[in-house]
Amino acid sequence: MPKFYSMRIDEKAAGRRLDIFLHGLYPEWSREKIKKYINKASLNSKPAKFSAHLKNGDFLEYFFEEDSAASNCGILPEDLPVxxxxxxxxxxxxxxxxxxxxxxxxxxxxxxxxxxxxxxxxxxxxxxxxxxxxxxxxxxxxxxxxxxxxxxxxxxxxxxxxxKREIKKIYTLITEGSITRDCGRIEKKIRRSRKNRKIMIVHEQGKDAITDYRVLKRFRRHTLVQAEPITGRTHQIRVHFQSIGYPLLGDPVYGRRNAEIPMCLCASSLSFRHPVTGQRLEISAELPGYFMNIADML
The missing domain is CATH 3.30.2350.10 (Pseudouridine synthase)
Structure with missing residues (x-):
């Protein structure tokens, strides 16, 4: 069954095309998919084209074919141990x-x-x-x-x-090699490799990427590190530490592959503003057992 939606357009949305505005509401969908499953859109009770430009105070109504979208997915809910x-x-x-x-x-x-x-x-x-x-x-x-x-x-x-980079992300990791500096900033541009599109590389024509870090503990041949990616590029932490000669322990792509050691990279905490209350929240996760076991053996 199609589901009905309605809303009043505010100043922030004024001037935008309808399809671009809807893409902002559903950013995980392409505009083509939006046009496929959203129909009977109207502005101020009159039929509207997706190319229509919105005005402040416009009243938008549309139907969304949710059942059709869900049935085309083929992905089932699962009760997983998370x-x-x-x-x-x-x-x-x-x-x-x-x-x-x-x-x-x-x-x-x-x-x-x-x-x-x-x-x-x-x-x-x-x-x-x-x-x-x-x-x-x-x-x-x-x-x-x-x-x-x-x-x-x-x-x-x-x-x-x-x-807007308003979310603070902290990672804990173990590197190959003993990092000499107590703290630092890695500022190297990153882009996708043209030879292998699945991996990222440091390249002067890439996108800006910044990672701050500080050493938590040094071992003889490894280092326990806390890192904060200021930007959010794909594989950023992994590529950055490999680029300075300290790849992540267990990294199957940018380090030395070892089937017995999982990659030692944990998203330890996330700090953000609640989308409704505006309250600042910080959520943390404990390091997994395997991570601590590896650290104990180093």
Missing amino acids: KILYEDRFLLVIDKPQGMRTHPAGCYRSGTVVNFLLDKINRLEFPDPERAGIIHRLDKDTCGVLLCARDSFTLSKMQEQFK
């Missing part, structure tokens, strides 16, 4: 296990964070069930704090905070 660190009506913050993918891709259609979320939230709140609730992502081999949304409004608000 620890919930915080939850309310708007947010769900989890401790993502190492080895779990954030969202389905290719032949991987189960066992992901999205499968877990679909078991906890109303999938009809999201036009694209393949990315339902996903505000940001963690690499498969990274564990720790992952922030998720229960509805599209919260999703949009929190992604805006990420875009």
